[in-house]
Structures are given as C-alpha cells and as structure tokens.
Amino acid sequence: MNPTLVFTETxxxxxGGLLLSHEARTQAPxxxxxxxxxxxxxxxxxxxxxxxxxxxxxHSMVRLVSESxxxxxxxxxxxxxDVDLFDNAASVLDPLGSSLIGCEVGDTVDCRQGDGVDRWRIVDIFYQPEREGHLHR
Known part of the structure; x- marks a missing residue:
C-alpha cells in the first residue's frame, strides 16, 4: 500500500463522521x-x-488484478x-473497501479470501467522481 494516502476534504x-456513528460501530470491528x-x-x-x-x-470504480x-x-x-445501489460494491467499512480508499493506481492491497490473504494490485480506475466533475456527493 502507498505509505501516503490521499483523501479529498469531502x-x-x-x-470521519461515519466512524463516529452507531452504524459503523455495529458493522465493523x-x-x-x-x-x-x-x-x-x-x-x-x-x-x-x-x-x-x-x-x-x-464511489470510485477500480479494477484489481491478483498478484498470485x-x-x-x-x-x-x-x-x-450505498452497498445495494452499486454492482460489485465494497463498503468502506469492509476490509477491501477500507484498504482501497486513498490508494493510487499501481498500489497493492491485501484481501482475505477463505483461509488466506491475496495481494491485489490496483490497475485502473474506471470511474472517479472528481475526475468526472461530480464534486459534491
């Protein structure tokens, strides 16, 4: 993973508000x-x-490739x-979603699958709201 993650102010x-919510405390460890x-x-x-x-x-849509x-x-x-509103959604409170947010194309993230962990490389961002001018979601 990239040592310096990048987040928009929004x-x-x-x-930050989500992490303080009751919802987050009931959905994630x-x-x-x-x-x-x-x-x-x-x-x-x-x-x-x-x-x-x-x-x-x-709300970015990314393509990942398994390194193994x-x-x-x-x-x-x-x-x-929003999980039910998107195909192939990863909640930011799930391990994969929280690993992806703030990373860049070329970074790798770990994803638990069954009894093991697989490393996935971010190879493309098909959609990024900010790139498309969708600045306030």
Missing amino acids: DRRRL WGRLDELLWQLESSEVTDSESVPDDVVTM SGATMTRSVVYPE
Missing part, C-alpha cells in the same frame, strides 16, 4: 475502525478539484448505506 469529513481513523489522520488531504485522477476516492493468480475483479468503494 471524503475525509464524511468518513473496532480494529478496522481504528485503522481507518489512522488512515484519515495520517493522510494527505486535498480539495476535490485537485485530487489526482489516479487516486481511489469514495492473475484473476481480475472490479469494485466500487461506497458508504455502507
């Missing part, structure tokens, strides 16, 4: 919430208009309440 504010809070606090923050095109922001098998998957990183 994503950082909304995610404390360890994951603490990790996501650490990510928010240690990240680089930018305005939506200036976020690089290759950074995974909320070469398999591919597509995921959209969404808020928990």
Whole structure:
C-alpha cells in the first residue's frame, strides 16, 4: 500500500463522521475502525478539484488484478448505506473497501479470501467522481 494516502476534504469529513456513528460501530470491528481513523489522520488531504485522477476516492470504480493468480475483479468503494445501489460494491467499512480508499493506481492491497490473504494490485480506475466533475456527493 502507498505509505501516503490521499483523501479529498469531502471524503475525509464524511468518513470521519461515519466512524463516529452507531452504524459503523455495529458493522465493523473496532480494529478496522481504528485503522481507518489512522488512515484519515495520517493522510494527505486535498480539495476535490485537485485530487489526482489516479487516486481511489469514495464511489470510485477500480479494477484489481491478483498478484498470485492473475484473476481480475472490479469494485466500487461506497458508504455502507450505498452497498445495494452499486454492482460489485465494497463498503468502506469492509476490509477491501477500507484498504482501497486513498490508494493510487499501481498500489497493492491485501484481501482475505477463505483461509488466506491475496495481494491485489490496483490497475485502473474506471470511474472517479472528481475526475468526472461530480464534486459534491
């Protein structure tokens, strides 16, 4: 994973509020919430208009390739309440979603599958709201 994650001001504010919510405490283990809070606090923050095109922001759709098998998957990183609205959604409170947010194309993330962990490389961002001018979601 990229040592310096990038968050938009909007994503950082909304995610910070989410982490303090009852919803988050009932949907994710404390360890994951603490990790996501650490990510928010240690990240680089930018305005939506200036976020690089290759950074995974909320509602971004990314393509991943498994470093062990070469398999591919597509995921959209969404808020928990939006999971049912998107095909192949990964809630930001799930391990994969929380690993992807703030990363860049070329970064790798770990994803637990069955009894093991597979490493996935972010190879493309098909959709990033900020790149398309969708700045306030």
